[in-house]
Amino acid sequence: MAITATAVAGLPEVTAGADLAALIAARVTPSGQDVVVVAHKVVSKAEGAVVALSGVRPGDRARAIAARQGRDPRQVQVILDQTAELVRVTDHVLICRTHHGFVCANAGVDASNAAGDDELIVLPVDPDHSARRLRAGLPGTPAVVITDSFGRAWRNGQVDVAIGVAGLAPLEDWRGLTDSVGRPLQATWIAVADQAAAAADLARTKDSRDPVVLVEGLGRWVTAADGPGVQPLLRPPSEDLFL
The missing domain is CATH 3.30.1330.100 (CofE-like)
Known part of the structure; x- marks a missing residue:
């Protein structure tokens, strides 16, 4: 074979x-x-599952996590929006269970290979x-x-x-x-x-x-x-x- x-x-x-x-x-x-x-x-x-950070308004929880991790609170808010359950928060990553049921880092939200510097790609x-x-x-x-x-x-x-x-x-x-x-x-x-x-x-x-x-x-x-x-x-x- x-x-x-x-x-x-x-x-x-x-x-x-x-x-x-x-x-x-x-x-x-x-x-x-x-x-x-x-x-x-x-x-x-192709499905438009791309988020422009310029349109994201982070909430208090996102701001608190971002302060701990030293990251953009808008990015944290996008991760939280894709999350059904926040499993673990460390000083550098969020372990999330997504709405699909996947357990993964940052709910699968990623900036790599995004077309613009202001964009994040989320899961379908x-x-x-x-x-x-x-x-x-x-x-x-x-x-x-x-x-x-x-x-x-x-x-x-x-x-x-x-x-x-x-x-x-x-x-x-x-x-x-x-x-x-x-x-x-x-x-x-x-x-x-x-x-x-x-x-x-x-x-x-x-x-x-x-x-x-x-x-x-x-x-x-x-x-x-x-x-x-x-x-x-x-x-x-x-x-x-x-x-």
């Missing part, structure tokens, strides 16, 4: 209202067994819907995974993970099956969509401005239906050791 990940070059700067599926289709022709992995920022830009309102819409607009109806970079408990560094999925089984459950020598597996639960996201991130550099990667070789997990999206990957707060 061979898996390849190839960055799709030449995508122009994307602005609100752009037909992202058409822009991708003009540069690559995926098959129905492929996975098109898209960094969320280009999706957010419904990344699964975004993935389904992209899938419907692409030739060949490939699976689509929308990604963002997350940190991990217990480990340094960041890894791209899936925040929106269409047409790909997000998990493969081996619990109750056996390994190669017949021993029962009790905890093996493969995060297929997250691994596709991480593999795609290795095919591009962070400064390449190539937000789209074609991943081939994952056909066994591609589904005809759009499927359940990213939700099966999210651990309920009641089972999260860190919430």
Whole structure:
């Protein structure tokens, strides 16, 4: 079994209202067994999920956190607006549970690759819907995974993970099956969509401005239906050791 990940070059700067599926289709022709992995920022830009700091009025909570962290209170207010639950506040970062259910730093709010110095890019309102819409607009109806970079408990560094999925089984459950020598597996639960996201991130550099990667070789997990999206990957707060 061979898996390849190839960055799709030449995508122009994307602005609100752009037909992202058409822009991708003009540069690559995926098959129905492929996975098109898209960094969320280009999706957010196309959907207008960009906030101009000039229009943000920070509240008292944002000002207090900003004073502790030495950052712009308007930026903190944007993070709070994207947050369903503030899990942890340190001297340099906010750990948030977003309205989508993602637990991540700063609610996924980021200034990198924003078109203007006064802008912040936030996560798409419904990344699964975004993935389904992209899938419907692409030739060949490939699976689509929308990604963002997350940190991990217990480990340094960041890894791209899936925040929106269409047409790909997000998990493969081996619990109750056996390994190669017949021993029962009790905890093996493969995060297929997250691994596709991480593999795609290795095919591009962070400064390449190539937000789209074609991943081939994952056909066994591609589904005809759009499927359940990213939700099966999210651990309920009641089972999260860190919430």
